[in-house]
Amino acid sequence: MKRLRGGAAIAAVLMCAVSVAGCKEQVSGSDSGSGAGAGSGGAGATAGGGAGSGGAALAAAESLAVKGRAPKTGYDREKFGSAWADTDSNSCDTRDDILKRDLEQVKFTGGTCKVSYGRLESDPYSGKDVTYRRGSSKVDIDHVVALSDAWQKGAKYWDAGKRIALANDPLNLLAVDASTNRSKGDGDTATWLPPNKAYRCTYVAAQVAVKKKYELWVTAAEKSAMEKVLETCPAQKLPTGGNPTKAPERFHAG
Numbered sequence: 001m002k003r004l005r006g007g008a009a010i011a012a013v014l015m016c017a018v019s020v021a022g023c024k025e026q027v028s029g030s031d032s033g034s035g036a037g038a039g040s041g042g043a044g045a046t047a048g049g050g051a052g053s054g055g056a057a058l059a060a061a062e063s064l065a066v067k068g069r070a071p072k073t074g075y076d077r078e079k080f081g082s083a084w085a086d087t088d089s090n091s092c093d094t095r096d097d098i099l100k101r102d103l104e105q106v107k108f109t110g111g112t113c114k115v116s117y118g119r120l121e122s123d124p125y126s127g128k129d130v131t132y133r134r135g136s137s138k139v140d141i142d143h144v145v146a147l148s149d150a151w152q153k154g155a156k157y158w159d160a161g162k163r164i165a166l167a168n169d170p171l172n173l174l175a176v177d178a179s180t181n182r183s184k185g186d187g188d189t190a191t192w193l194p195p196n197k198a199y200r201c202t203y204v205a206a207q208v209a210v211k212k213k214y215e216l217w218v219t220a221a222e223k224s225a226m227e228k229v230l231e232t233c234p235a236q237k238l239p240t241g242g243n244p245t246k247a248p249e250r251f252h253a254g
Contacts, residue, residue, distance in 0.1 A: 055234055055235055055236070055237075056236075056237055056238035057201075057204070057205035057208055057209075057230050057233075057236040057237060057238045058227065058230040058231065058234055058236065059238075060208045060209070060212050060238050061204075061208045061223065061226040061227055061230055062223075062227065063212070064208065064211055064212060064217065064218045064223060064226075065215075065217040065218070066217060066218060066219065066220050066223055067153070067217040067218075067219070068219060069152045069153065069219050070151075070152045070153065070156060071152070072148060072151065072152055074151075074156060075147075075148050075151045075152070075156075076254065077147065078253060078254030079151070079160075079163055079253050079254060080147050080155075080163045080164060080166065080167035080253060081160065081163065081164035081167055081168075081247070081251055081252065081253040081254075083095070083167075084096075084141075084168065085164060085167075085168055085247070085251050087164065087165065087168045087243060087247045087248060087251060088168075088243060089248070091113065092112075092113035093113070094141075094168040094173070095141055096113050096114055096115050097170070098141050098170070098173050098174070098175055099115040099118060099132065099139070099141070099175060100115060101170070101175075102120065102174065102175035103115065103118025103119060103120055103132055103139075103175060104118060104119045104120075104121050105117070105118055105119045106118040109134065114134070115132070115134065116133070116134045117131075117132065117133055117134070118131075118132045118139075119131055119132070120132060120139050120175055120176070120177065123176055123177040123180070123196075124174065124176060124194065124196060124199045124202070124203070125142075125176045125177055125180040125181060125194040125195065125196055125199065125203075126176075126177045126179075126180040126194075126195055126196055127195075127196040127198070127199075128177065130177045130178075132175075137178065138177065138178050138179070139175050139176070139177065139178055140175070140176055140177070140178040140181040140182075141173055141174070141175055141176075142173070142174050142175075142176045142181050142184070143167065143172055143173060144172050144173070144174055144203070144206045144207055144210060145166075145172055145188075145207055145210045145211060145216065146184070146185070146186040146187070146188075147163075147166070147167060147186075148186035149186045149187070149188050150163075150166060150214070150216055153211075153216045153217045153218065153219075154214070154215065154216045154217055155214075155216065160247075160251075160252060160253035161246040161247045161248075161249070161251070162214070162245055162246055162247075163253055164247035164251050164253055165243060165244060165245050165246050165247045166210075166214055166245075168243065168247070169210070169213075169242045169243045169245075170241070170242045170243060171206070171209060171210055171213065171239060171240075171241060171242030171243070172206075172210045172242070174206075180194070180195060188207070188218070188219070188222045188225075189204055189207055189222050189225040189226045189229065190219065190221040190222040190224070190225040193229070200229050201229060201230060201232065201233035201236045202236075204226050204229045204230055205230065205236050205237070205238060205239060206239055207226070208226060208230075208238065209238050209239040209240065212238075213242070213245065214245060
């Protein structure tokens with residue numbers, strides 16, 4: 001099936017089961033918040049155009065709790081577990097799950113997990129086509145809600161299982177152009193939006209969905225920015241789905 005574009009792609013992914021292994025026919029680095037490389041099986045950026053009820057994204061944004069940004073003190077990527085853990089137990093790491101979901105013309109090496117090649121057609125952040133080649137990738141897997149941002153807005157106080165779940169939740173992951181993604185850092189909606197303006201409603205809806213699912217708070221400036229974007233698309237739907245909010249007990253964080 002041809003890869004769906006924009007918000008429709010996001011919604012299609014989010015309608016998949018918890019395991020993303022079977023989602024390839026329906027859709028779809030480095031974490032911009034933690035500087036990692038391309039990513040795993042589900043996607044925050046899949047949030048947006050077809051799942052949930054009309055207008056739900058704006059309503060959800062308005063419902064988010066507002067607090068000040070906590071200090072970044074104590075943040076470390078290892079607090080969210082090892083990168084790309086197979087939390088959905090499909091025998092493929094999260095990074096390759098997301099590559100399989102989001103890329104076209106996928107080729108593998110040594111089985112059906114390790115993606116060696118693929119095309120990111122119409123990258124959601126930049127709008128351009130990008131080629132993925134293992135070992136010299138121009139594709140990142142972005143944490144739509146950056147892990148550092150999450151740490152400063154509630155994740156600091158979670159147990160390891162919930163942090164690991166967030167880091168590997170398909171609802172919060174998206175394959176994107178690496179060079180565009182690097183400009184994001186650990187920015188929230190108030191400080192960074194995709195240059196591709198046509199994707200902004202879908203992107204913000206994805207951030208809202210993740211923050212609501214994991215009960216993360218937002219700053220006043222962030223909430224205002226979310227509402228400003230979503231008011232331009234009042235029928236924007238709220239993505240749902242992804243993985244459970246607690247990783248299996250066998251996974252541990254540093």
